[in-house]
Amino acid sequence: MKQKTILITGGSRGIGAATAVLAAARGYQVGINYLENEIAAERTVAFIKRNGGRAEAFAADVSSEKEVVALFESIDSRMGYLHALVNNVGILEPQMRVEAMGGERLQRIFYHNVISCFMCSREAIRRMSTKRGGAGGAIVNVSSIAARTGAPGEYVDYAASKGAVDTFTLGLAKEVADEGVRVNGVRPAFIYTDIHASGGEPDRVDRIRESIPMKRGGKPEEVAQAILWLLSGEASYSTGTFIDITGGR
Numbered sequence: 620m621k622q623k624t625i626l627i628t629g630g631s632r633g634i635g636a637a638t639a640v641l642a643a644a645r646g647y648q649v650g651i652n653y654l655e656n657e658i659a660a661e662r663t664v665a666f667i668k669r670n671g672g673r674a675e676a677f678a679a680d681v682s683s684e685k686e687v688v689a690l691f692e693s694i695d696s697r698m699g700y701l702h703a704l705v706n707n708v709g710i711l712e713p714q715m716r717v718e719a720m721g722g723e724r725l726q727r728i729f730y731h732n733v734i735s736c737f738m739c740s741r742e743a744i745r746r747m748s749t750k751r752g753g754a755g756g757a758i759v760n761v762s763s764i765a766a767r768t769g770a771p772g773e774y775v776d777y778a779a780s781k782g783a784v785d786t787f788t789l790g791l792a793k794e795v796a797d798e799g800v801r802v803n804g805v806r807p808a809f810i811y812t813d814i815h816a817s818g819g820e821p822d823r824v825d826r827i828r829e830s831i832p833m834k835r836g837g838k839p840e841e842v843a844q845a846i847l848w849l850l851s852g853e854a855s856y857s858t859g860t861f862i863d864i865t866g867g868r
């Protein structure tokens with residue numbers, strides 16, 4: 620059988636990189652999108668290749684419509700038909716209260732976390748939808764449990780953007796449910812990655828650890844497992860749904 624292709628946005632580090640590695644182990648050829656950290660992207664590609672998989676790195680800013688369009692055209696020409704998309708890119712800005720948040724920050728958060736999902740999914744649906752001649756596919760959006768908690772005092776903007784990702788997931792899932800495309804989400808929390816440093820608190824997971832019912836932070840690989848399950852045929856009747864990966868919190 621021909622190898623399936625998956626595109627993972629923000630696949631160079633953290634949850635995206637763990638998802639890329641697991642996807643390759645499950646037989647996908649993997650398009651690893653990244654913003655600027657070419658070394659990290661190539662490290663993930665090299666790891667996959669050393670383990671017998673196929674992967675390629677694609678630099679593109681998914682908050683830019685022009686770059687998103689070019690990214691999908693590169694996937695078309697270098698990897699062929701796209702079967703799966705993981706909208707994984709998400710950014711945090713330094714912790715602060717809403718009353719201190721400026722407009723430029725809010726635009727960055729919503730462009731990176733929400734509008735990028737719309738634009739990448741649009742490109743994927745144009746290729747995957749059976750109504751447009753495609754052969755179907757699956758999309759997983761990486762949201763956050765912050766969509767449920769609101770993240771007061773830290774980053775309500777980020778939390779609200781993830782709430783929008785959840786609503787987007789529900790709406791898109793229903794819109795394309797009879798067009799061969801399933802759309803689901805994962806809502807992680809407290810995963811050991813670099814994102815907490817960009818929020819100004821690199822050790823955030825360890826600070827919170829005792830309040831997590833499992834008394835530990837999560838590993839990117841534990842999120843990757845849920846993402847790959849939602850993309851797989853084992854989840855063939857699941858769409859517009861979410862898996863929370865939060866150690867019980």
Ligand code: NAP
Nearest residue numbers: 629631632633634654655656680681709763809810812814
């Ligand atoms: P991370 O470690 O900070 O990794 C971010 C990744 O996104 C990198 O690969 C980075 O590329 C890429 N990226 C950033 N901006 C981009 C852009 N404009 N265009 C293309 N790529 C871009 O993040 P993470 O913690 O793995 O988070 C992944 C997702 O999980 C996010 O949506 C986040 O909100 C969500 N999440 C994480 C946690 C957690 O505890 N870690 C909890 C809940 C939800 P470069 O390497 O080139 O910079």
